[in-house]
Amino acid sequence: MQTSLAPEFAETAKGKEAEAIIRKCVHCGFCNATCPTYQLLGDELDGPRGRIYLIKQLLEGEPANDQMTLHLDRCLTCRACETTCPSGVEYGKLLAIGRAALHTANQRSLVDQLRRIVVAKVVGNAKVFDLLLRFGRAMRPILPAALKSKVPAAAPISSTPSRATHRPAWPAPRHGRTMVALAGCVQGSLSPMTNLAAAVVLDKLGITLIEAAGAGCCGALDLHTTNENRAKKCAEALIDKWWPYLAQGVERFVMTASGCGVTIMAYPHLFQDEPDYLEKAKAISAKTVDLCEVIDNEMSNGMDQEIAPAFRVQDSSQKVAFHAPCTLQHGLLQRGQKISGTVEKILQRVGYSLCNVKDAHLCCGSAGTYSIFQPEISSQLRQAKLRALYNDNPDIVCTANVGCQVHLNMNGHTRVQHWVELLL
Structure with a gap:
């Protein structure tokens, strides 16, 4: 795929990496056959090939817009397309570059930005997450159905048939x-x-x-x-x-x-x-x-x-x-x-x-x-x-x-x- 990156990207390491990845794409569309969001939504822009076009446009100087954010956000980053691609397009790396460029352009609303910060800080902190999870589980019986479904119920010690249901002890160090x-x-x-x-x-x-x-x-x-x-x-x-x-x-x-x-x-x-x-x-x-x-x-x-x-x-x-x-x-x-x-x-x-x-x-x-x-x-x-x-x-x-x-x-x-x- 031919590219002409904007000056602010062309001479950067990320820009050169993105350009090399984009140029590997031959428009074949095999990726869409294994893309979950394309299979579900049927929109070209919700498949890897369409998203590559959006990232290409962004890196070539087209202003960031809501359409770019919407369709790049919808990508699962499952990378099934990479396994399918006959040309070896490293889509995952390209997507990260495109999302980072959108992040720099500050396209998100303040509410969306705050949500992302809170999720990363809470879920990424094991102690804070555990405390909130315990509270959520305690309140689960009285929560509205929509919220209740988002609070994981306590898992049993073991749910495997024919296996011991007691919690084993962590083995003491005894091997070389x-x-x-x-x-x-x-x-x-x-x-x-x-x-x-x-x-x-x-x-x-x-x-x-x-x-x-x-x-x-x-x-x-x-x-x-x-x-x-x-x-x-x-x-x-x-x-x-x-x-x-x-x-x-x-x-x-x-x-x-x-x-x-x-x-x-x-x-x-x-x-x-x-x-x-x-x-x-x-x-x-x-x-x-x-x-x-x-x-x-x-x-x-x-x-x-x-x-x-x-x-x-x-x-x-x-x-x-x-x-x-x-x-x-x-x-x-x-x-x-x-x-x-x-x-x-x-x-x-x-x-x-x-x-x-x-x-x-x-x-x-x-x-x-x-x-x-x-x-x-x-x-x-x-x-x-x-x-x-x-x-x-x-x-x-x-x-x-x-x-x-x-x-x-x-x-x-x-x-x-x-x-x-x-x-x-």
Whole structure:
């Protein structure tokens, strides 16, 4: 696609990056075939190709306008289009540049700006969020239906049939191999069993899992609300907390939420213009892996016969529907980590029967803060995803990202959990 960027963008690093990405686009439209918002709304400007045109116009000097903001805001950033694109267009990076340019142009109303600041500060602060969540749950019975649906009900200790329902203790450090889990986000309040279950499972595999005290949000929420500067500050704080562990010989930083994993793995790009943190960002990113990669690797390294008795399910007739988060099947793929299907392989290996999920590549509508700022579209995508997940009458529904987990549970009639709980 031919470009002619405005002078204020043409000679900047972001402008040159955007121009290179735009020029890869050949207008084929394959991206629209896998874009959830285009499939739902049928508007060219609500598909990747149309949004690329809008970003191109903005970077070529056309004044920012409400139409640009509307259609770029409607993008889920699921990156299914990147997996589909035959030309290798890095749409996610281009979208971030376009949204940042709109942010600089100050197109948003004061109310919208305040909403985004409040959401990022509250959801990004684990202690504040936990306090407000506890209050919301206490008041839930008397809340109006519209507000009640937005307050997640308390999750049970375990909802997995045939598994122990007591809360296990976090295993004491006893192995020569140590890995670190992220503990600074809302997952601790919304899905408290996830990291604990990961620690118990990895302990059985000969790995000690620990959490870094005081570690905060990875910065994903600020990126979702188009505040790159605050995202960098969050990332810097996390890097500072994790950096000493590298010298101590920690083997990996294990992500139990794929959304956080994609963000941390992209730290080198976030800090490409920040020499003070770039090398550290590269080192942290290189050591970051998704939980399924660790478990699959351990199970595949000639240990199946030893591992099987520890994780084998009692009832192999149990059917599991797995929702693969966009960050797991599209986001990590762009890093060269072809791990789509890995969770499913692990679950089948320990004896579960997997359901076929139609249109598994489509987003559930969670998409970070998307469900807050685009509730109507988000709700429609959730209902479509739930129909697909429950079409084969599964006994268990699970996923690999806390955002998807909470979003799919919002209707109050489902119980979606993190897949690692199925290995307890």
